[in-house]
Amino acid sequence: TPAIWSPSRAAGKRIVVRDDGGIYTKAYGAVFYRPFTDATGIEVVGVQANAEPVAQIKTMVDTKNYTWDMAKISWPAILLLTNGSKVYLEKHGLESEPVIKSIPAEFMSPYGVGTNVYTTVLAYRTDAFKGRKAPQSWADFWNVAEFPGRRAVRKHPFDTIEEALMGAGVPTAQVYPCDVDKAFASLDKIKSSVAVWWTSGAQVEQMLISGEIDLLPTWVSRPQSAQAAGAPVEIVWNQGIWGGDNWSILAGTPNADACREFIKFASDPKRQAALTEYFPAGLTQPEAFNYVKPELAKNCPTYPDNIKAGLKIDAKFWFDNQAAVIERFNSWILA
Amino acid sequence: MALAKAPAIEPGQLRTTARSRARSQAWTWAAMGGPLVLLLVFFLVYPVGQLLLLSIYNDSGFTLAPYRQLFASAVYIDVLLITLKISLATTLVCVVVGYPIAYLISVVGKDRKATLLFWVLLSFWTSFLVRAFAWIVLLGRNGVINKLLLSLGIISSPASLLFNFGSVLVGMVNALLPLAVLTMLSVMENIDRNLPRAAATLGARPGMAFWKIYFPLSLPGVAAAGIMVFVTAIGFFIVPALLGGRRETMITQLIIDQVQQTLNWGFAGAISVLLLIVVLIVFVAYDRLLGLSTMTGAAAPRRAAPSRLADPVQKIGDAVLTLLGMISDRIILALPSRRRDRNPEQAGLGLQAFVWTMLIIISAPTILMIPLSFGTGGLNWPPQGFTLHWYETVLHSPVWTQAFLRSLLVGLGTGGLAMLIGTPAAFLLVRSNVPGKAAWLAFILSPIVVPRMIIAVGMFYVFARMGLVGSAFGLILGHTVVAVPYVVMTMMAVLRNYDTRLDHAAQSLGARPFATLRHITFPILGAGMFSSFLFAFATSFDELTIALFATGGLNATLPKQFWDEVTLQVSPVIAAVSTCLFIFMGLLIFVAERLRRRAAAR
């Protein structure tokens, strides 16, 4: 279709939303985008970009060339885009809207309306722990002697530092601000027992399904899809590390108001609930669980039992420390 | 008589014509090299330069802080060394393994050539992402090879084949071998077959004849292949990340982290500059040792000023070749004697066996996808059940077909544009006496060296201003920037062995420069041109980073679609798509071959 090849966008009633692609685009299209167009006549185009698309957003705002109007981004991304001398996101100003008000404050910020929660959990192969005690915490993961098995750890300090601290016995509440020295000391202990340092979710999924690895920390969606593929995999929600995805509006976009309309529309509890038909979404409206089948609900990161024992990511800590920690992690891993 | 009418020619007039010739030469240079320079300046130097400048400028003016940070920790140098190690090893293996393959292809008849080329190119049509996954499936603890070895009783417990230097090497070589083979092939096709035979009559055994005659003549191809594989390998990071272990970190990965996670442009710029400088050093060293001049054609006037360095290097090179020749001949002698009535015009069985083994190995990932695409157990070995579900999904979903068509279109566009811009530049570098050829070469290669992410971000900035984001033309431009070095390098390597007397003959027969190119030069350089085009096409067809940025996510290309497919869930859909592409290409080549034979028969 030639329309696809026309330059970025035609004027008119249309907003372009960056999302995570894949199943998100599919689910959002069915649950948010098309119904919104039907309801308002405003076309919504969902586009995918690489993770953490801060560079694109900065460029679009700097050049005033709004290929996107809004984006689904994480807390660290929001911090990166709003903490300098120039602010690249529009304040949404929707706090007082009824449909937004009902979202818990922990999912909200002036530049983003929480729409999804993702969690990093401990996952293991049940066949590897058949007839013996399975790991239930990061401490168990760190306990190589009592919980033998092939381990994988993410080759990146995000989440890994928190896991190391909890693995060393630091209570969830005291993880932040992270004691980095202690975290690396803890990592030292497990370093030699790590068979694989993973870098991508797809890799994790493959390793879980093929039995390459017995236990590892990973984003919960991966063991979930491994389960769906029939692999004997179990998820430990205890001490899950969670963070939020938000609807954010690019500063200066002429379609900011349409975006606001869309955010309101997409924050509707019933609508959020409908996402679970596609995947176990991290619903940010507590009320949404009223509309979700219980067997689906317990797979959602924000299901009360799941999130209760978890740890919320401190984006500010990472914003302040990531440069140093990443560098240290990189040199640690080579040593 | 005629004498009286002849126009008198004054000395002054002579000077003018000389000057006007110089001027017209300058114009020719500009016309041939201009487009490439403009392309690179606009879409590479300007945007990337701005980003790199951030490493010495911040809000408060001039700073060297990023560089201080760079050297404060050993980690960046370490990662750089690891990157170089992986890239060099990849280059070495690609050239060493690729050479016999290219050689065999260059000597067999037309029919077998097509078959061999098909197998070499097979991996081109499978996304690098899919291939990386295939290697995980092949080499994993419960993978194809381990299962096979276990069932044969060769090993008793699964061997660790994955997540180490070796597996990274396998993945990288798999990705870059076609590049090496085609580059060397394009040069080998133009080597006079009479020369090794002449050497044989002069007493050179096969080893000697090869190392002292054939090999030096193929050296421009080896040099081009080596430098291109090396430079390309440096930019790889996804394959090493997926297949590597704890220590296999590529410098590009660090740069991307800085861009994506911390938005520290200054520091990303500083690492990039470090990388660029190191590549430049490698480049210069390489030039000194092997001589990039062998590729630019600046070899002729060497005699006039024999450099003090070149001579010993040449001597050492000669001694090494002699040694290699002797060793090879010893080995050949030690081998069981070959069939007596072997035709000297045919390739040996050992060579054929080696080449086919290698071709099967590099095609393994693509072939593996075929059984997996019919299974229900995901990307796992052995496949379970039988289903056509994944094919239904692919064929019923417009996104895949659209992405495929779009990639095809952009790939063809990129191939065409890169040829259009790169070929004249290659001619200029080989045929003319433009000053500073090595520097130009470095400049032309820079799009491969500069990390893709940096280019993509910089380019996005330019595109955004020009309103090119999301347009096919923008994407083609973007891909051309990174594809054009392959075209220039291959064409240069090919041109080195070209007999310019044929061009002269054509011109004397009345062919204008363009007709000469069309009827003589290009057809004779056919293999090389085809290779160049294919690289450009394949570069675009498999390109992800720039596509992600330049499209703004609006129009998915095939690699983008693959990438998308695995971001949340790994399903055999990608296997199904790979298999479809494989069948499509197979058919295409089969039909083309049929047509060619029909035409030849007439």
Place this chain on the structure above:
Amino acid sequence: MTSSSLRVKGLTKRYGDFVALAPTSLDVAKGEFLTLLGPSGSGKTTLLSLIAGLAHPDEGHILVDDADVTHSPAYDRDIGVVFQNYALFPHMTVEDNIAFPLKMRKVADADLRRRTAEALETVRLPHVAKRYPRELSGGQQQRIALARCIVYRPAIILMDEPLGALDKKLRDQMQLEIKRIHRELGTTIIYVTHDQEEAMTMSDRICLMNAGAIEQLGTPEDLYFRPQSVFVADFLGESNLLSATVRQVDAQGLDIVLADQAAPSRAVGNGASFAAGEPIKLMVRPQNLHVEDAANGKLTGRLVDVMISGSMTRLYIAPERVDMPQLVAAYPTRSSAAPYEIGQLVSLDWNSADAVAIRDGRGH
């Protein structure tokens, strides 16, 4: 002494349907100088490539010193080749090209240098040692190819028109050099040339090829004075071929009558046996055809053209009798010679000892 004998038995080479070399047998003695002569495309290069091991025969055998080398690789045969198209290594200097075969034989450095320099002297090109082949003229390249072959003194040397691109003067000098090498080293040489003079002065024997087969093999004198066929008579040297019939054969020669002419005359045979009444061709070489003003010769004709081609001046004569071909007579060039006039009627005569009878079996 490096010298070997060579035997070729039933050697055949086909390219598809095309027979480039029909089954060919040939014996070359140790130290012999044999020249292959023949029209373009008659299979000379093909035969040489087979002997050198550069092409694979479809049938037949090659024996060097009675050892079967048909399937030995080229490098094992100790047969040197000077290629028709030179085949110089473009990436080596002239010097390195020449030193190459010595290097292959691990000749010590000092010796190697000396012999390379000597070879360059031999071909009179010591000043181009450091150049690359592309920087040489055609003739210079050819001489380097020659030097590269003789420098290592192979037991058998095959030369495919090694002097084709040289001028007469240089050619003469090079011929002497080649003969000297042949004499001093006793090397067996198989030589291809288009220059008949060269073939005649240099060879022990000449092998005349035609359409992939041997037409006649013998000493230069054999071929020149006693050609076995019209083709040979026609190919080697110029000749006037007149149709005639044998009248009678005796020990000294033949009585013949020229076609349609009553007057009988004498001729010598070419070694073949003739029968009375047999139609033959009578060969008279141009230099043996005397032109006389008076009309008392065997034939008469009109002068068509006079051409000075160096040492010989040629007269082209149209015989009075129309069914006869144009005749050529030649005599030594003299600036002082009285000029003939075009159109002038001349009489032609020859010594009967210079008229050779040839069977008229095969035509050209």
Place this chain on the structure above:
Amino acid sequence: MTSSSLRVKGLTKRYGDFVALAPTSLDVAKGEFLTLLGPSGSGKTTLLSLIAGLAHPDEGHILVDDADVTHSPAYDRDIGVVFQNYALFPHMTVEDNIAFPLKMRKVADADLRRRTAEALETVRLPHVAKRYPRELSGGQQQRIALARCIVYRPAIILMDEPLGALDKKLRDQMQLEIKRIHRELGTTIIYVTHDQEEAMTMSDRICLMNAGAIEQLGTPEDLYFRPQSVFVADFLGESNLLSATVRQVDAQGLDIVLADQAAPSRAVGNGASFAAGEPIKLMVRPQNLHVEDAANGKLTGRLVDVMISGSMTRLYIAPERVDMPQLVAAYPTRSSAAPYEIGQLVSLDWNSADAVAIRDGRGH
């Protein structure tokens, strides 16, 4: 009619320090047949490439029909070239090679086919039309190169040894073809050959080159009978060069004395003026040196060697007087000739009209 005149003024070509062509001037008239002759490496190919526009002169001018084409590209000059190394296009069949220049001139298809077929006929190779150049023998390739050049009838044709790889027979035929084309089309031809006979029989004028410069330019007879230098005498045809001194000059010729000999003799001049007492070289061509049994000739010597080289039989004679070079005498080959004996003492004589005096200024 396609024919052009050509002028070359002060044309110079250097490769680094090496002067491949010293400033050279040359006028070639419309329709002239000029042959370049000269030793290997004397700059013949260089001169042709400059004229064709395939190389750039360092100095000088080229005028075609009085228009300066020094800086015109090759394809604009309408100058055809037959290359010394053939330069056939390897990816085209023989047919396509020949049709190429016609295609470039957009000749209609039917015409193109006809002319291509004709050209193939001319070089006697109609059966190889569909082959590729690598499937041809050396001589066949050369003929195709010739066909490709003559097929489009350029106004000027440059031929760099177009018949070098052909045997005598074919060469003669091709020479006739080239002459026919020259005559019928009036094409201006500049021809390079190493074959002196060819040069003498075909050319209107011969340009003898030496070390990048013109040594003598004139008709074949000029060069053969009146060489201006020892180099020319020595290069064109064989010659015996004897040292002598001029005694006296008159209208008919010169009185000379051979070195160290009392008996005076006569000689003719070569066009240059001589002064009494001047040392000269006396040129006597071998065919004009008569060998006599009796000792009544001008010189005596011992027979060293006898060689039959086709139509001529050569006698090599070492003069009695040691400081003289070896002499060559030649006479028409006859099978019936009485054989000389090696070592035999012979007497040598010549006709004074055949003895040419040459200034001894420049040696070789």
